[in-house]
Amino acid sequence: MTGREAPTQPCPQLPVIQVDGSIFFGSTSFVKDSLLRILRAHPQASHLAIRMGAVNHLDASGVHGLEEIVDELQQRGGNLLLLEPKLEILHVLDNAGLLETIGANNIIHQRTRDAIVKILPQLDDEICNTCSTIAFGNVCEIHRNALAKKSEEQGASS
Numbered sequence: 001m002t003g004r005e006a007p008t009q010p011c012p013q014l015p016v017i018q019v020d021g022s023i024f025f026g027s028t029s030f031v032k033d034s035l036l037r038i039l040r041a042h043p044q045a046s047h048l049a050i051r052m053g054a055v056n057h058l059d060a061s062g063v064h065g066l067e068e069i070v071d072e073l074q075q076r077g078g079n080l081l082l083l084e085p086k087l088e089i090l091h092v093l094d095n096a097g098l099l100e101t102i103g104a105n106n107i108i109h110q111r112t113r114d115a116i117v118k119i120l121p122q123l124d125d126e127i128c129n130t131c132s133t134i135a136f137g138n139v140c141e142i143h144r145n146a147l148a149k150k151s152e153e154q155g156a157s158s
Contacts, residue, residue, distance in 0.1 A: 011135035013123045015042050016049040016083075016112060023055060023062030032065035039072060044127055046078025047119060051112065052085040063096040070101055078122070081106045083115050113139060 010016070015038050023031050039045055048069065058066075070080050080102055085093075090107065093099040099107070108115040116136045120128075120143050129147050134140050 009133045009135055010042065011133060011140070012042055012044045012131060013127055014047045014049060014116070014119060014135075015039075015045055016051065016116075018051040018054070020054045022057035023065065024057055024059040025061040028061040028065040031062070032068055035069050036072065039069075044124070046073060046076040046124075047081060047122065048073055048078075049081040049083055049112070049115060049119070051083045052089060053083070055089055056086065058089050058092045060096070063092060063098055066093075067098055067101075070098065079103065079106050081108060081115060081119060083108050083110075083112055085109075113137075 017035070017038060019031065021027065035048065035050075039048065066080065073079050082089075082102065085107060090099060093102070108118065110118075113136065116139050120139070125147050128140070128143055129151075131140070131144075
């Protein structure tokens with residue numbers, strides 16, 4: 001795990017991180033603690049996206065660590081998003097029952113930008129409206145403009 005978040009100014013509701021290695025008994029504690037630290041730093045985050053393309057192996061202890069992250073996110077009303085996980089990783093998650101808990105709709109085999117577009121409707125619009133972070137480039141700007149237009153239309157119809 002690189003420990004780096006992407007982009008430089010993370011979205012307060014959706015941190016995106018990159019894991020650059022296997023999640024197994026030797027690394028689970030580090031990975032889990034790093035993810036929990038990121039969540040503590042983002043109290044408004046109900047979702048966490050993990051870029052999994054570089055994860056080649058996941059064992060039972062890794063699954064257990066991810067279960068703890070999923071539990072924390074579900075208590076916040078959200079879930080874990082896995083971006084570009086390999087088939088082997090999906091098999092391990094499925095065998096452990098965690099794939100069902102996460103939900104197939106939260107396994108995204110697209111670029112990060114496409115994943116962000118997919119998850120935007122699940123984020124809190126009020127936070128997006130007042131957020132000055134441009135975490136995902138023009139995706140945030142487009143979303144805020146759409147929210148402003150929606151608000152104007154609702155005001156005009158009242």
